[in-house]
Amino acid sequence: MSESNGNTAPAASPEKDPADWVTGEEPATGPQKSYLETLARQSDEDVDPDQLTKAEASQKIDDLKN
Structure with a gap:
């Protein structure tokens, strides 16, 4: 039986290219605007x-942040 010491980091979720978003063609959201x-x-x-x-x-947003 193994013990968990609680020091494991959550797995990082991979970033998806905005061009591949299912909802990418919807209008920009309020927070984005x-x-x-x-x-x-x-x-x-x-x-x-x-x-x-x-x-x-x-x-x-990415362009303007850089």
């Missing part, structure tokens, strides 16, 4: 989150 607006202001870039899908918004 809000975050995009904040990042766009900080980077002086024009972004219209209302014209982006969930997948596109996720990719744009």
